[in-house]
Amino acid sequence: MKQAMIIINPSSGKELALEYLRKVEDILHTEAGYDVVVNETTKELDATNFCIDACKQEFDLVVSIGGDGTLHETINGLLDQKHRPKLGIIPLGTVNDFARAMHIPLDPEEAIHTLTSTRRRHVDMARINDQLFANVVAAGSLADALSSVSSEEKSKLGAFAYFKEGAKELLSSSKSPLVITHDSGTWEGDAPIFIAALTNSVGGFENLAPDAEVDDGLLHCFIVHDLNFFNTLTAGVSLLFGNLKGHKDVEYFTATQVTVTSTEPVKTNVDGEAGPELPIKLHILPSHVEVIVPEEADPAEQADPAEE
Ligand SMILES: Nc1ncnc2c1ncn2[C@@H]1O[C@H](COP(=O)(O)OP(=O)(O)OP(=O)(O)O)[C@@H](O)[C@H]1O
Secondary structure, eight states: OEEEEEEEOTTSTTTTHHHHHHHHHHIIIIITOEEEEEEEOOSTTHHHHHHHHHHHTTOSEEEEEEOHHHHHHHHHTTTTOSSOOEEEEEEOSSSOHHHHHTTOOSSHHHHHHHTTOOBEEEEEEEEETTEEESSEEEESHHHHHHHTOOHHHHHHHTTHHHHHHHHHHHHTTOOEEEEEEETTEEEEEEESEEEEESSSOBTTBTTSSTTOOTTSSOEEEEEEOOTHHHHTTHHHHHHHHTOGGGSTTEEEEEESEEEEEOSSOOOEEETTEEOOOSOEEEEEEEEEEEEEOOTTSOTTSOBOGGGO
């Protein structure tokens, strides 16, 4: 029988996580024909360690139930593994960037039904130093501010808490000296933020990187180098309308490898959580993980005949 592991953060999803768990277990077992093992997280890195076990025991499927933090920890269990199970996602966080990018319904009940879908996408992941990320890395003082947005604030304000916190930080006008080396050159200068995105959804803004496809084998990179960009508040408009990359104060490039260094201590934010300080080295891992997506998500994708 096929083996599935559910990795669930019981503290996510406004106390309803365990209720959804029963439904996920049921659908995987009765409709998708899996033997199901359930692992509840109690602390940081539990999800990574459970996922490492699933790889080593050659599970067919891992389902992450929780927010972007739980998903980030889960995918980190795939790092350097020979066998990587398929991934199912039930989004219970406040932002759920990766689920948005994969067109997985943000309503948990609907997301649960996608677990019976026969459609898969082989999506890119990327490495940052000794960890993986699925969505975005940001470096600079603004990135540090994003890490300090509390879950409480995110719940209250949704994705806009990210922007509000960012705007507050930008008023203090802090820039960091950055050296950014990529496939086709080097950029050197002072900037409040550098962003490398794998998907089109960053901080709940689905238009930040409108050209980013989850399987295009590219890091979509933005260097915001002029604070006037934010002071005139055009950033919000640009973000919402998806033309950030066309703005005169923003440098945009795509790359497969990027190194970012600084002469000062500079913090990063990785998939919405505090990440390592600079220097960072990023490189893309094309089509690294097979994700279950809704039947209607991308008609170009082929159904997996083994599941039919
Ligand atoms: N049982 C638990 N109780 C509290 N925290 C936990 C538990 N299990 C894991 N965690 C930690 O909680 C972090 C955040 O979890 P997760 O992203 O699932 O929820 P969230 O904070 O509600 O989501 P979002 O950040 O999108 O609002 C995880 O990275 C993990 O380290």
